[in-house]
Amino acid sequence: MTEDFHRIRRLPPYVFAEVNAAKAKARAAAEDIIDLGMGNPDAPTPPHIVAKLIEAVQDTRTHRYSMSKGIPGLRKACAGYYERRFGVKLDPETEVVATLGSKEGLANLAQAISSPGDTILVPNPSYPIHQFGFIIAGASVRSIPYTPDDAMLRALDVAVRHSVPKPTAVIVNFPSNPTALVADIAFYRDLVAFCRKHELFILSDLAYAELYFGDTPPPSVLEVPGAKDVTVEFTSMSKTYNMPGWRMGFAVGNPRLVAALTRVKSYLDYGAFTPIQVAAAAALNGPQDCVAEMRALYRDRRDVLVKGLRGAGWDVPSIEGSMFLWAPIPEKFRHLGSVGFSKLLLEKSKVAVAPGLGFGEHGDGHVRIALVENNARIRQALRGIKTFLAGDNAGPVEAEPVLTHA
Structure with missing residues (x-):
């Protein structure tokens, strides 16, 4: 009785697990991780x-x-x-x-x-x-x-x-x-x-x-x-x-x-x-002012993050909808794939993002960045990312295993 059940066998390894494990390890070591990986709204529900x-x-x-x-x-x-x-x-x-x-x-x-x-x-x-x-x-x-x-x-x-x-x-x-x-x-x-x-x-x-x-x-x-x-x-x-x-x-x-x-x-x-x-x-x-306020909040965060990433040398497109940036991996890091790049970014800049492979094999050239932190934390993340991108961080890296997305 060592084999998985039929429906479980159809589910591939969970791609996000590697980044989540690295994130948990860093937090256990009392490191301040800015989590832009999960699309988990941080604002409170309207009163x-x-x-x-x-x-x-x-x-x-x-x-x-x-x-x-x-x-x-x-x-x-x-x-x-x-x-x-x-x-x-x-x-x-x-x-x-x-x-x-x-x-x-x-x-x-x-x-x-x-x-x-x-x-x-x-x-x-x-x-x-x-x-x-x-x-x-x-x-x-x-x-x-x-x-x-x-x-x-x-x-x-x-x-x-x-x-x-x-x-x-x-x-x-x-x-x-x-x-x-x-x-x-x-x-x-x-x-x-x-x-x-x-x-x-x-x-x-x-x-x-x-x-x-x-x-x-x-x-x-x-x-x-x-x-x-x-x-x-x-x-x-x-x-x-x-x-x-x-x-x-x-x-x-x-x-x-x-x-x-x-x-x-x-x-x-x-x-x-x-x-x-x-x-x-x-x-x-009820009143819908809260929806307009939510929209304005995410628009402001989008503008801060896009401007900051571009200023750091990461050419990311802006967005017209959703709460995510779909960011192409910078060229010098593309050999790492999205999982390897996400783990390296977490290690060096203390910023967590979601590897694009988790959304399908055709997403492996991207990472997803969620607008789920306030502007002060976003600017802190941008400082870490800028230092990371400016450094010599794309040297030989052990190849990541090929994983089917989840």
């Missing part, structure tokens, strides 16, 4: 949302089992958000289900709609659950380009014509984690037309819908007429309202897909603690 949670938890009736699909008030609040923000009308009873964050929703939908032999089309690089939710469910994954343009659409056409059986679904995620790319409505129109023609489901991860820095808010694919025929979209309150630990998100759109997810969830959980759902509804229905 009016916390106050509603406290109020709700005082009512002992809320201490009982909740509703797996979400309490009615919360589903109505989500539908109201979609109508205000995107002009999309949703039936709270049949087209909205609350999830324990978008990650749980994606994983359980994978269980609901896929089985061994099915093929899912997933951008590479992309957030790990986009691929591994389906791998755990037993399906096969085919990589496609991660850019919201003709390259992705051409890859979809090739996949539909040459995959046997025909793919079940395609995943899109814009603003993207980790690449920070943003799609426009024209791309979504083409995507919807293609997927309706070929009966391909669209699974859209819109967790960063409110984290944008340009004049035009990122659209929802559901804004396209007819999109609901083939689309379910996941949103999250983690980033929008600084509620990552509350674990609250939604799946909305196609009634058949929502029903499938709802049914699977009914066997697996009783939903989030009712006071959390009540507070989440208050967040969606």
